[in-house]
Amino acid sequence: MAAQKQRRERTAGELGTRGAQLQRTELTMNPSRGPHFTGCRSREQETFRCWWSAGTFQNLTEPGALRVFYQTKNALSEWQECPDYTRTVENECYFNKTYTQIWTSYCVQLRSVPQNITYDEACFTVENIVHPDPPIGLNWTLLNVSRSGLHFDVLVRWAPPPSADVQMGWMSLVYQVHYRVRNASHWEMLDLETGTQQSIYGLYTDKEYEVRVRCKMQAFDNFGEFSNSIIVHVAQIPSKESMFPTTLVLIFGVIGVVILLVLLIFSQQQRLMVIFLPPIPAPKIKGIDPELLKNGKLDQLHSLLSSQDMYKPDFYHEDPWVEFIQLDLDDPAEKNESSDTQHLLGLSRSGSSHFLNFKSDNDSGRASCYDPEIPNPKDLASLLPGHSGRGDNHPLVSRSSSSIPDLGVQKTSGVEETPIQTQPAVPSWVNMDFYAQVSDFTPAGGVVLSPGQLNSSPVKKKGEGNEKKIQFQLLSDGAYTSENTARLLSAGVPPSPGPEQGYQAFPTQAVEGNLWNGEYLVSANDSQTPCLVPEAPPAPILPPVSDYTVVQEVDAQHSLLLNPPSSQPAICPHSPNKHLPVIPTMPMGYLTPDLLGNLNP
């Protein structure tokens, strides 16, 4: 079984593939091969040849010892001997055209005639043993070279074998191209090609290639011999020049991109800064524009601030020192229970009976109201530093009800309180009266407070002009004896423009925030009054002005100790005139009774 298989395989290998159908029968199973056919082939399907070998039988090597007989199986015919033993080639039997029949089964036998032994037999049909000759004229042409210069394509051409009659179509051939890198071991095979040319793609430029071609009959399996190999080689073109512009382009491109980026960053710097470094939001009052606080108008700010909770009018109700005193000009005799003085005395009353007795007066408690005729009182609103006077300086916020000029006239009658009332937004503190002027002492030790007297005439005389001037003149209502008033008191001369300038100095000083710190020095025309620059003889003071007395301390008995005024007044730092005599030291802003007494004519 194994021997038969081996035999069959040998048959297939030597005499073509299985399709050759060359089946051999060996009559003897001899391990050492005896005489046998080595192959039968046809080149052009018109003739064929058979070859044999004597094998190991040495005695049969001489020519003529073995003979070939054939038989065609068309019809039952006898065995005939080989028509032509080739002379040039040993052990070859040639069948020419006459003896070659296509589509006919042949059987050949190898016999030794003397012994009448058939050593080998083979049967086949001619079309199954056709092995075409190799194509001729193999050449190649360059198709193209890749851009990189590393690969190239070639077109390989050949001609069919001259023995094959392809023009008539007796043999329809298909070709197969092989190629490999020179001296490599593995051949690359391309697909079968019916034409006589084929392209090879993807060859490397610096390598040498071997190309060869073979053919076979279409629909048959026997390939012919390979043609001679040709060498395909394309030298690699040095591509340094091609690299040069590429690198240049790269470098310039990178530089251009960098320049673009820098330009972009610089042009959009602000935006980039905002994006990358967002500004820290500044603290601000909720609802209020900080710019408005800086530069806004007084009334705007007033409206703004009034909308805030902190500026509710109720705020001031908590402070007993801050009260809203209603001034009723029509009824000057009407008492106001909520006067400052009352509060002042009320506290003391609750505390001790020894406190100052308050001589209630009809006019006591009457506060001068915010004068609506006062133009642009809101300017002073800006002067109010919030509610900073909470501690030391109690901003007198009061409702205005009447005009001050009238007040002055009315209050000359009696003790009056003319605290100036202002609206919260119009802290005309210049009009406020926090203090009640002590006019007299009762024998019991009580203090009689008298309303400040003010001759509003100077105010009226100066009605025009500076608002602050006017307001300052209002200062002298009741509690304060303004400069002019002092002047009037002393000299009874209408105030001259000189002191006005001095008054003008005061508002500025007051703006700076020192409300009660001695800014309002009532001065007389003489040199005793500090911080006054009366360049003219003071105006005659009409009614006697009540005096101020500084409460120095409260003794154990809850009585106010009032300081006698000293003869040395403090030097007003803002006094432009140096020639003013020094007034005995005393708290600024107060005019002692002595001084007043001196003022009186």
Added chain:
Amino acid sequence: FGLSLPAVAVLLVALLCLDPHCRVGSAPICAHGPSGCHIPSLADLFDRVIQHSARMHSLSNDLHSEFEQYFLPSKNHIGKIYRKCHTSNILTPNGKDNAQKLAREELTEVILKLLMAWRDPLFQLHQSMAHQQDFNSFSSNKALEMGDMAHELRKGVEKVAEKMRVLGMLGNSVTGLSAAEAMLPLSDSGEAMSDYELLYCFRRDSNKVQNYLKILKCRIVPEHDC
């Protein structure tokens, strides 16, 4: 269906009238004369026929190889190399020279005979392969296709012969191949041939037909060194 008769009638009329081009009718292709369309020349006809025969032969070769690959003939067949095909009775030129020496009419006739002889056996072959479970469907489809191709090839060769007759290249000696020669594919022993034998024989005969047609074309249509 609840369709009423008028609705059906309307539907039918609509279908008919919608696309008048859909009406199927037989119209000659070149009704407008030679200028209307391209009439294939004899050379073109021969080329088509030869291509067809080449495909047919390739198919037969594939089938035969498959058969031989899976069903190697048993040892008993080794001796029986010579297989007498049912077409062996037909005298066919056995070589190029013989075929070239044969008259055109005879050559044409031989071709037609061969093709005719294989009409039924190919059908049988397909039937036999389809029934057998050994073959996959691909092989049986190839057999069917082979049968169809043989049939078409025969028709084509008849057309070519007709054309040649019209052109006066063929004499009247070509008898009408009504060919009642329904030859049954019988082997020597009278029994039906096996599939393998049929395939072997058809492979041989298809190669014959292909080569004969090429020789015929070379003789009819004079070409370069034919």
